[in-house]
Amino acid sequence: MLKKIALYITALLPSVALAQTPEAFTINGKLNTVKQPYRVYLVYQQGQARQVDSTTLVDGTFQFAGKINNPTSALMVLDHRGVGFSGISKTDDVLNLYLEKGDMYIAATDSVSKAKITGSEINRDNEELNTLLAPLYARAERIYTEVQAASPEQRQSNVYQNTMQDKFKAIQLEREKFLKEYILGHPYSYLSLMAVSSMGGPSADANVIEPLYNSLSQKLKDSPQGQQLKASFAALKATAIGAVAPNFTQNDVDGKPVSLSSFKGKYVLIDFWASWCGPCRQENPNVVRVFNKFKDRNFTVLGVSLDRPDGKAAWLKAIKDDGLTWTHVSDLKFWNNEAAALYFVQSIPQNFLIGPDGKIVAKNLRGGDLEMTLLKVLSAPQKAGKGE
Structure with missing residues (x-):
């Protein structure tokens, strides 16, 4: 979670094919007291590909030039230690910046991380x-x-x-x-x-x-x-709160089809996770605890795994090792999981709490929020008849 909070703003826009004309950018840099021929790296995304450009300081000066489709976030790294790009770590001399069309200028004494950027509105x-x-x-x-x-x-x-x-x-x-x-x-x-x-x-x-x-x-x-x-x-x-939860059907661990609609009448937490997902595995004990506390109060969990096509054994082992005793399904299509696509899942763990009427009550409940939300909704008076 820290990384999501602490990193500077980056574009999270969906990738769709739109006609765009690449535009030229130029970066001119000067480090006043650096005389060594250090290597400088510039890393940015161009379409679906990551670009890694590099140049060498000459009497403290350097330049990068290229083309981009639109303003994009980038990293500039000065390799003081001579370890090469593969040896760079987050504690090295790193500058977060944006690339945009036109000329920009970077000036500092001896470190790009402390540089002043001019000529760039963004x-x-x-x-x-x-x-x-x-x-x-x-x-x-x-x-x-x-x-x-x-x-x-x-x-x-x-x-x-x-x-x-x-x-x-x-x-x-x-x-x-x-x-x-x-x-x-x-x-x-x-x-x-x-x-x-x-x-x-x-x-x-x-x-x-x-x-x-x-x-x-x-x-x-x-x-x-x-x-x-x-x-x-x-x-x-x-998938907004209040919307009817999109229905889907996937096979359980025994290969039998299970539909979300079969849980109608209960509160069900759709839990998107995977055996390879560290944060998911860290959150699992909390979900287990909450499941055991509320499973006799019209609540259950439906686990949807984004494991790989060859990952069924790892998926089943994670279920056993973590004590996940609720229903689990997966199409074993990794990030192309069809249920995940329906729910616009772009990272995991992610979850959606569905009410007895099939509508989304809450989402992305972690830690104590999951328990507090269930305490609230399960304690609320239930309306008679057809419900809301």
């Missing part, structure tokens, strides 16, 4: 936004350090895990508040478009992000990236 906006978010980054880093220093016993404690998750969630909510204010105050900034796409994480609420999108300038909304974001709203609305 990088100017990014510096302003990062200044606003810096206190949140610092808080998140302190919490992460605390987690790293915790004993194995503490880390396995449900109370400790829920406490840490609550702390991270509070920071994430504050981050979204800052982003919302920034978007509304900067309707012409391309960074605002990228910030809208990042709001709400992997299962954003269209009712929240669509009004923010509508607040942007017409130029941003008409851009290829704006149109891609707009196109994603239909899928997000299909």
Whole structure:
């Protein structure tokens, strides 16, 4: 979760084929006190491919040139240690920046991570936004350090895990508040478009992000990236809270078909996970605890695994090892899992709580939030007749 909070804003727009004309960019850099011929790397995404360009400092100067379809996030790394790109770590001299058409300039004394970027409107906006978010980054880093220093016993404690998750969630909510204010105050900034796409994480609420999108300038909304974001709203609305949960059928561990609709009349948590997913496995003890607490109160779990085509043995082993005694299904298509596509699942773990009427009650419930939500909905008076 820390990485989602602490990393600078990146585009999370769906990949669709739109005609775009590549535009040229140039980066001119100068490190005033560096005389060694260090290697500099520039890493960015171009379509579906990752680009890794490099050059050598000559008396502290360097230059990159290329073409991009649209403004895109990038990393610049100065290899002081001479280890090559494969040896670079997150503690090295790294600069987060954006590439956009035209010429930009990078100047510093001896480190790209401390460089000043000029000639780029989007990088100017990014510096302003990062200044606003810096206190949140610092808080998140302190919490992460605390987690790293915790004993194995503490880390396995449900109370400790829920406490840490609550702390991270509070920071994430504050981050979204800052982003919302920034978007509304900067309707012409391309960074605002990228910030809208990042709001709400992997299962954003269209009712929240669509009004923010509508607040942007017409130029941003008409851009290829704006149109891609707009196109994603239909899928997000299909899995919004209050919507009827899309039905699906997949085979269980014995190869027998199981439909979501067969659980109608119960509260069911659709839990998207996989045996290879570390965060999923870490969350499993919490789901087990909640399942055992509420399984006799009209509640169950339906696990949907995104394991690979050759991963059935690993899937079954994870079910056994983690004590997951509820129903499990999968088409073993990895990220092409058809149920995951219906629910616009782009990262895991992810879950959706479905009510007895088949409508989505809540989603992305972690730690104590899952238990508190179930306590609330299972304690609420049930309406007679056909229900809501």
